[in-house]
Amino acid sequence: MLWLVGAGINGYKGLSLHAVDVLKKCDIVFVERFTSALADSDIAGINAAIGKEVRPVQRWFVEDGREILDAAKEKQVALVTYGDPLIATTHTELRARAAKASIKTAVLHAASGIASIMGECGLHMYKFGRTVTMMSEPKSALSVYNIVFDNLLAGNHTLILTEYSHDEKTGRPFFLDPSTVLKMLLDTEKDVRYHIISEETFVIVASRLGADDQRIAAGKVKSLAGVGFGDGPHSVIIPGSMHFTEEEALEALTVCLDSPADNAAQARRVSAQMVERYAPKAREAIQQMRGILRKEGESKGMHEVLDNAEYYIDDAERFLGQGKHELAVLSIGYAEGLVDALRFQKGINPWNP
């Protein structure tokens, strides 16, 4: 039998009473040390708590998994992991392989880093959209930016996990710095221009969650520029619309440098940006066209076409207000088509009158 046992986020003392009972009865206890969150003193702590020597293993050993599964065919085997055991996909895969090999499995859940970060910031967990990880390679920034945009459009918060790895040679941990994460998002904003990230954006940086020197700083991007965040791991949260209890909790529970602000209010759908930009231009074009028709004389039905164009611009703005974004864009496009049909016929360059 294979037990997947979470150690939580506070060293070995995050093990539950149930976990200790189970580990005492197990024949072999592997402890995964990938994230280095379980220190030597934690290994000693587990040994003392369960009255036997555990076997620290690396992530590759768990990914390979054969020795663990072989042992679990005959014996009671446990794998102790940082956080909750089923957040890392490696562990779910190992569990599925065990099940396929008819090895019984059980999971002892524990505090997960992701859920804990969401709670520690004072934000409501159910208001988080998709979580994403920022890697140091530049092209990572666009997908993170797009997920932040999608989440903001829905008013949702985004948890951005950051790259965390080990130098293969020195074994020293590498943490992507939150300042770099924010700079990558600002740079992407310059290219993509959805107007969601600026020096005024309100963000939260959670550092060293679960450690004694855990710290959560919040404020505008420009206010956080001078802050040294120290060692990792770090996470960056871009909040969307906040309930007033979330704002109060942020101010009470974090190092909060500015008043919390609603980032989602500025996130405008591409459709809304289009209608707002094109509606006045289309109205102006209609006026110009009417002037030309008055001067040059009109062909049959042309004023009727312009009347219809005006109706459809009104429709576009009404649909936008009703949240019918696609119909709003369709209507403004239609109105522009009506106007430009006359312009083509009149031989005017429609895009540079």
Next chain:
Amino acid sequence: MLWLVGAGINGYKGLSLHAVDVLKKCDIVFVERFTSALADSDIAGINAAIGKEVRPVQRWFVEDGREILDAAKEKQVALVTYGDPLIATTHTELRARAAKASIKTAVLHAASGIASIMGECGLHMYKFGRTVTMMSEPKSALSVYNIVFDNLLAGNHTLILTEYSHDEKTGRPFFLDPSTVLKMLLDTEKDVRYHIISEETFVIVASRLGADDQRIAAGKVKSLAGVGFGDGPHSVIIPGSMHFTEEEALEALTVCLDSPADNAAQARRVSAQMVERYAPKAREAIQQMRGILRKEGESKGMHEVLDNAEYYIDDAERFLGQGKHELAVLSIGYAEGLVDALRFQKGINPWNP
């Protein structure tokens, strides 16, 4: 000082070693019993583990909070809660109130039900979009349906928590049945028609998470129709696009009645549905119009207008393929406007040729 202590999801044995240490030293230990997940035997278990009598309290007592905060001004006070302490907004609010009153607080995280459900299904936690709760009142279904739609468009999974309350008079727990949840979504589909929920949709139902008789069933809506899910609490998951390791885990680890299927593949943006419906109609209208012009003779520039309309239909389809949905809709609307301007001028009813 106020300690917020999570008991996890497996009864009192979900308490961590750290939690037991802290509770032993506390002067007063409140245990919140709102969710009834902590049974009488768990209360006895906590008492035995920490060597003192805890005080079970109801949710209203925690929401009111005054007695807890008053005690925490002078004494070491703990509030033990089901799951992770910061998932329920009530606890975050209590913590913020304590901080404002200069009462020191600390949180001992534990397994959260939400994170555990995501992991137990074999799905990757970071691929979940916003979580939502289905209530029994009918109007709840539309907001749940819309969040499922938004999540599916992004390829994301949706965790639907279900109403869970107590009858005020009898004290008996009420659980919304998963079959009712699915029926509410099917009914909403009939109204809204985004074509995301049908008898063929692949869904997952997780029941009694953390209990000995926990069960996770997966399959098409029609396959789950005959399944009795038993007592709650229940959650329903609508998966989006699944990685093959997620599909394998689902099949290996749950009662899986059908092969996992990608619900996101069928979720079509309104913009895509528009372009796909309108492009062939617009092409047909152009052919008709050319026929009329050949018969009746054309006014100046009219064929040029139709040529442009064709270019814009091509553009719309190209933009759609590039994921530029708003531009696609704008282009198809524009093409329709060009065609209809001629129809207005020719005095043909454009919508019923």
